[in-house]
Amino acid sequence: MQDNFFLKKRFKSSIIISIILLITYGAMLITEFSIAKGLASLPKAFEWGITNFYPNAKSLERLPNILEKLFETILVSIGATTVAAIFALAFAVMGSATTRVSPFLSGIARGFATLFRNIDIAVWSMVLLFTFGQSSLTGFFALFFVSFGFLTRAFIEVIDEASSSSVEALQATGAPYMTTIFQSVIPSSIPMMLSWVLFVAETNIRSATLIGILTGTGIGFAFDLYYKSMNYNAASLVVIVIVLTILLIEYISNYVRRVIL
Known part of the structure; x- marks a missing residue:
């Protein structure tokens, strides 16, 4: 058999x-x-x-402009991640089986998370281009929507795993709903939530580089501009700066994870 x-x-x-x-x-x-x-x-x-494909003395003169574009990309990525995390926390509380107010609201929260998470960031960028054009706002909202969907789903799972027993204990004592959220759910879930936020921030910085080519902003646009004008030395400098930045951010992120977990 x-x-x-x-x-x-x-x-x-x-x-x-x-x-x-x-x-x-x-x-x-x-x-x-x-x-x-x-x-x-x-x-x-x-x-x-x-x-x-290597930087030369002339391309190094463009380094201040490249760093300025890089700083813009990092700010947009971190901003989108932070705002998405705030909204995701509210929707995760509604969507979690442990803390949901009603099955109807829980279904709506999970539906939004599924919708925004499963549409690729490049698709969001192309759709938003029709509304906001080539601007940093387009990249911000594209990163925000995908981050919101991903973090909402991740936060729901964190809340269900980390705080179910403590929520039941507080509910048994007759504690109000908001007291349960702020004294049980958030304190017990915050380390894992921060870990997910750091992960999404890392991912967004990588994604923002590619999104910049579509939106005409940030470090991605700088690379696209230099590459299409056949200034390969400057384009290679952009690539090196991006790689070093990603490695640095990953090192910082891993260090923070070790501290909070």
Whole structure:
């Protein structure tokens, strides 16, 4: 019986793998992609990168402008994350099975979280471009919507896991609803919530770089401008600054997580 089960499982897995391989092969035929040509072009690609993609003395003159754009990107990312966290906390309290006021409001809160979380940030940017045009506000709202959806879902799970027993204890003593929230839910959940906020802030700084290409703002726009004008030395300096910034922020974020958890 057990052997038949494993045989059926292997058969299904083989079918799925075969379908994936057929789809991949079909896509290669349609797009005229050749693995051999791709591998053969790697040496030339590395050679071009070594000879063109490095900062020089002239590109270093643009460093103050690049840092200014980077600072703008970081501010937009942190601002969107902070505002999203505040709204997410309110919706998470409504959506959590532990603290919900009513099933109806809980369903609305979870619905908003699902909607905003599952629409890609690039899609939000393109939609918002019609309203706000190429501006920092477009990037801010795109980051805000995705962060809000993600954090609401994460906060709901944190509240359900971290504070269910303490909430039940306070409710048994007849404590008011707001007292339960501020004396039990938030204190017991805040370390994990802060950890999620830091994670989203890191992600948003990375995403804001790409969003800047669409919205014409921040460090992403600086890279796009230099690259399209074939100023590869300045473009490479932008890339180096972005990488160093991401590594620094990740180090700070990990340190803060170790302190609060």
